[in-house]
Amino acid sequence: MAQWFEDVKAEFILNFINDDRWKLLLEGLFVTLKVTFFAVILGIVIGVVIAIIRSTYDKNVSTMPKGFKRTVLGIINFLANVYLTIIRGTPVVVQLMIMYYVIFATSTNKVMIAVLAFGINSGAYVAEIIRSGIMSIDNGQFEAGRSLGFNYVQTMRYIILPQAFKNVLPALGNEFIVLIKETSVSGYVALSDLTKAGDIIRGRTYSALMPLLAVALIYLILVMVISKFIAIGERRLRQSER
Amino acid sequence: MNDNNVVIKVEGLEKDYGVLKAIDGISTEIKKGEVVVVIGPSGSGKSTFLRCLNLLEMPTGGSIYFEGEDLTDPKINLDKHRQKMGMVFQHFHLFPHMTILKNLTIAPMKLQGKSTKEAEELAYSLLERVGLKDRANAYPSQLSGGQKQRVAIVRALCMQPDVMLFDEPTSALDPEMVGEVLEVMKDLAKENMTMVVVTHEMGFAKEVASRVMFVDGGKVIEEGKPEEIFGNPKSERLKSFLAKVL
Numbered sequence: 001m002a003q004w005f006e007d008v009k010a011e012f013i014l015n016f017i018n019d020d021r022w023k024l025l026l027e028g029l030f031v032t033l034k035v036t037f038f039a040v041i042l043g044i045v046i047g048v049v050i051a052i053i054r055s056t057y058d059k060n061v062s063t064m065p066k067g068f069k070r071t072v073l074g075i076i077n078f079l080a081n082v083y084l085t086i087i088r089g090t091p092v093v094v095q096l097m098i099m100y101y102v103i104f105a106t107s108t109n110k111v112m113i114a115v116l117a118f119g120i121n122s123g124a125y126v127a128e129i130i131r132s133g134i135m136s137i138d139n140g141q142f143e144a145g146r147s148l149g150f151n152y153v154q155t156m157r158y159i160i161l162p163q164a165f166k167n168v169l170p171a172l173g174n175e176f177i178v179l180i181k182e183t184s185v186s187g188y189v190a191l192s193d194l195t196k197a198g199d200i201i202r203g204r205t206y207s208a209l210m211p212l213l214a215v216a217l218i219y220l221i222l223v224m225v226i227s228k229f230i231a232i233g234e235r236r237l238r239q240s241e242r
Numbered sequence: 243m244n245d246n247n248v249v250i251k252v253e254g255l256e257k258d259y260g261v262l263k264a265i266d267g268i269s270t271e272i273k274k275g276e277v278v279v280v281i282g283p284s285g286s287g288k289s290t291f292l293r294c295l296n297l298l299e300m301p302t303g304g305s306i307y308f309e310g311e312d313l314t315d316p317k318i319n320l321d322k323h324r325q326k327m328g329m330v331f332q333h334f335h336l337f338p339h340m341t342i343l344k345n346l347t348i349a350p351m352k353l354q355g356k357s358t359k360e361a362e363e364l365a366y367s368l369l370e371r372v373g374l375k376d377r378a379n380a381y382p383s384q385l386s387g388g389q390k391q392r393v394a395i396v397r398a399l400c401m402q403p404d405v406m407l408f409d410e411p412t413s414a415l416d417p418e419m420v421g422e423v424l425e426v427m428k429d430l431a432k433e434n435m436t437m438v439v440v441t442h443e444m445g446f447a448k449e450v451a452s453r454v455m456f457v458d459g460g461k462v463i464e465e466g467k468p469e470e471i472f473g474n475p476k477s478e479r480l481k482s483f484l485a486k487v488l
Contacts (some may be wrong), residue, residue, distance in 0.1 A: 006459070034374070063300065080432065139336065140331060140333055140335040140336070141335055143298050143329075143335065144329075144331065144335035144336075144337070145323075146298065146324065147296060147298060147324060147327070147328075147329035147398075147399060148324070148349040148353070148397070148398070149321050149322065149324040149325030149326075149349065149353050150349065150352070150353065151321045154352065154353075158352065161338050162339050163337075163338065166339060237339075
């Protein structure tokens with residue numbers, strides 16, 4: 001028993017204390033958080049825009065008179081669909097590598113490239129989540145807004161989107177949890193995120209258990225913390241019911 | 243183009259859904275202070291007619307003039323004119339994510355540039371009139387149907403409209419709540435609010451209407467003072483309709 005304890009202690013010192021290897025994990029964690037944070041923001045912006053385009057098209061195309069406006073809306077909607085199809089139809093690792101090795105081949109700002117890749121990827125999923133939220137709102141809400149004199153954009157902003165967000169918050173939270181874990185493939189473009197940091201330690205110490213366990217534990221804690229925040233957010237938004 | 247007393251002028255209004263012609267040529271004038279009650283069997287086009295007045299339903303033919311301006315003109319700023327046409331729906335459509343007070347103040351603040359204080363003062367004074375001042379900070383889901391509909395009426399009034407459109411305002415209510423909503427509407431009528439009301443409440447029509455329009459098959463079959471319509475119906479269709487509802 002004492003021997004086992006000594007072994008664990010030695011492993012721990014080897015993997016985390018020697019050469020200040022814990023710092024690698026800490027730096028990796030910051031990279032992961034940074035990439036996730038900005039990718040989430042980018043994903044929401046893209047997602048809201050695409051969702052509004054698609055739901056506007058779905059709701060209005062049948063009643064719109066033929067003409068310039070309808071043609072433009074049709075084209076924009078088509079482009080949005082192309083984006084969704086490509087992004088959801090290809091693996092995020094491939095998208096990340098295309099970003100890094102092809103589109104931004106001359107850039108060395110790996111964090112920015114990762115933010116773009118993961119943000120653009122997440123945007124496609126967020127778009128469909130928010131669209132389902134918008135479509136779930138009773139059309140009467142829309143009519144009530146318009147009848148008061150709000151224009152289309154104002155009605156969306158003040159009346160439809162806040163309700164849509166509330167309805168899809170659990171699904172959105174899930175998407176962000178998926179995203180934070182998906183950034184673990186950043187190592188493919190040699191970005192030292194949390195996963196990569198664990199892997200670097202493993203490569204140096206030839207000891208896999210401790211660093212990988214530590215990485216897994218950190219992800220787990222992150223996800224649990226985020227889940228908690230989402231639960232709090234849901235509870236606050238649910239105030240208006242009952 | 244017409245005298246100042248006419249608030250809404252409808253000319254040859256048509257709404258064709260392709261499979262069904264919901265409105266087949268309706269022309270009428272609604273004057274200031276008038277309470278026009280539209281009655282008719284279900285599917286007659288009376289709700290569609292009302293929804294065409296503020297273009298929630300896009301007419302496929304004819305024109306609607308509101309305070310002299312043609313709303314069917316694609317170049318017109320429709321949102322601006324809708325601010326002057328309050329609408330009350332059968333199913334209330336209060337904004338469930340906002341408190342009652344916020345429901346009432348958001349449009350005046352965002353659209354008329356009122357300050358929070360101004361908007362809230364108006365909201366409170368109108369809420370008091372419908373007896374709901376103490377519910378200002380509740381959410382719509384905490385209110386009964388009758389209370390919701392009274393709030394919905396106040397929401398429209400907060401924009402200080404020139405005309406109020408009511409689309410079957412009591413049809414979704416439990417019977418014991420119909421009265422409280424009709425009371426509010428009667429008060430409005432007494433204050434000379436111009437109103438167009440689609441309803442099945444014949445008692446309300448008899449008591450409050452300055453004119454009753456009987457619509458069937460997308461056409462105005464008969465119109466006139468309530469005593470004429472209810473006391474001396476001329477057309478067979480109106481007679482058989484009244485026989486069923488009275």
